[in-house]
Amino acid sequence: MTPIEEIGLKLLKWYKENKRDFPWREDNANIYEILVAEILLRKTTAKMVADFFPNFLKKYPNINKIKNVSKSKLEEDLKPLGLYKTRAEIFKSLAEELVEKFEGKIPDQYEDLISLNGIGKYIANAVLCFGFKKEAILVDTNINRVFSRILNKKYPIKILDNHPLWQEIEVFIAIQNYISFFYAMIDFGSIICKKKIPRCSICPIIAYCKYNNKCLANK
Numbered sequence: 587m588t589p590i591e592e593i594g595l596k597l598l599k600w601y602k603e604n605k606r607d608f609p610w611r612e613d614n615a616n617i618y619e620i621l622v623a624e625i626l627l628r629k630t631t632a633k634m635v636a637d638f639f640p641n642f643l644k645k646y647p648n649i650n651k652i653k654n655v656s657k658s659k660l661e662e663d664l665k666p667l668g669l670y671k672t673r674a675e676i677f678k679s680l681a682e683e684l685v686e687k688f689e690g691k692i693p694d695q696y697e698d699l700i701s702l703n704g705i706g707k708y709i710a711n712a713v714l715c716f717g718f719k720k721e722a723i724l725v726d727t728n729i730n731r732v733f734s735r736i737l738n739k740k741y742p743i744k745i746l747d748n749h750p751l752w753q754e755i756e757v758f759i760a761i762q763n764y765i766s767f768f769y770a771m772i773d774f775g776s777i778i779c780k781k782k783i784p785r786c787s788i789c790p791i792i793a794y795c796k797y798n799n800k801c802l803a804n805k
Contacts, residue, residue, distance in 0.1 A: 588750075598763075600774065601773060605773055610622075620713055621713050640663075652678065657674055692713065694720075729768070732775045736795050
């Protein structure tokens, strides 16, 4: 087994024992709920979204509810989470496009998803991966940080479409379940491989971490 395969398996084992539970990760979560969650998670902690999510879904259980509500009412309902004007604009435009172009259904093709207002590469791939169970690559700040440290590479902090990890990460998941792997990476970056004070003492892949080994060598 290669080091890359070992890292993947150890991360999956860690995830099985430490995974976080959120409404949009439940087995009965539908694609609409996953899309809504991904929009709400922008620049917002998962805990905040988890607290806000159930009530929002009660008010807006489908895309037609969002399309038919006034923008001012939607802003009011989004206000507790913050960024309410931006989010309301995205939801309204998205709902109108989905109804007009796709009969209110969320498309299962990347090019269709990326054409929608407010849907970038990450959200499009997240919907494909977590919603449609397709093999789609995800790169966010947590995943970027974890791989920057494991490989001791200075990856760009900003996640753009040409970020090298979009291609490089694929080798790590050749034998893995995409959904579990990316949830594992997201949770691992949030719980263990933190931005300011990484919890190296309990890291299950510390032996493979070039960043940590470099730090130890310089002591």
